Amino acid sequence: MRASHRTTAGYGAPEGWRGRANQYALLPLRIFLGVTFVYAGLDKLTDSRFLADSGTGSIGDLMRNVRDTSAVPWLVDLALKNPEGFGYAIALGELAVGIGTLVGLLARLAALGGALISLSLWLTVSWATEPYYYGNDLVYLMAWLPLVLAGASVFSLDAVIAARRRRTL
Numbered sequence: 001m002r003a004s005h006r007t008t009a010g011y012g013a014p015e016g017w018r019g020r021a022n023q024y025a026l027l028p029l030r031i032f033l034g035v036t037f038v039y040a041g042l043d044k045l046t047d048s049r050f051l052a053d054s055g056t057g058s059i060g061d062l063m064r065n066v067r068d069t070s071a072v073p074w075l076v077d078l079a080l081k082n083p084e085g086f087g088y089a090i091a092l093g094e095l096a097v098g099i100g101t102l103v104g105l106l107a108r109l110a111a112l113g114g115a116l117i118s119l120s121l122w123l124t125v126s127w128a129t130e131p132y133y134y135g136n137d138l139v140y141l142m143a144w145l146p147l148v149l150a151g152a153s154v155f156s157l158d159a160v161i162a163a164r165r166r167r168t169l
Contacts, residue, residue, distance in 0.1 A: 026150055033143060034102035041095030051087045059087035069128035076124055093117055104156020111147035
């Protein structure tokens with residue numbers, strides 16, 4: 001059997017450097033998205049202007065400004081019922097998603113949360129951006145999808161838990 005057809009135990013990736021590269025391919029994306037979402041969550045939580053109903057830089061003013069150009073104005077209306085609560089929910093969601101992604105705990109669920117946050121921001125805040133590729137929320141949405149599909153196979157608590165389960169079976 002040629003070396004390119006052999007696989008490593010449990011991973012299904014070819015042996016050798018290509019197999020290792022495949023195993024670690026999503027790690028840079030996971031680190032980038034995790035750090036970015038932790039930073040975004042902390043930045044919002046520590047900015048009293050953001051977590052306000054009105055005023056320059058507030059979540060309330062942001063939502064009022066994008067309401068008429070949003071793809072889902074009903075979602076903006078929902079956020080406007082309690083802008084401060086919505087701001088805290090987004091900030092804490094970003095923080096939870098970022099931490100889960102960085103440590104690789106419930107990695108697919110964390111990535112799904114990141115994708116949903118990015119989707120909601122794209123459909124509301126970034127929807128009217130022209131041309132569409134200038135809006136970064138769509139790019140973040142697409143970046144989360146490989147992690148939703150693949151999870152975190154290396155340097156993750158999910159991998160540690162899976163290995164522990166295999167040993168006890």
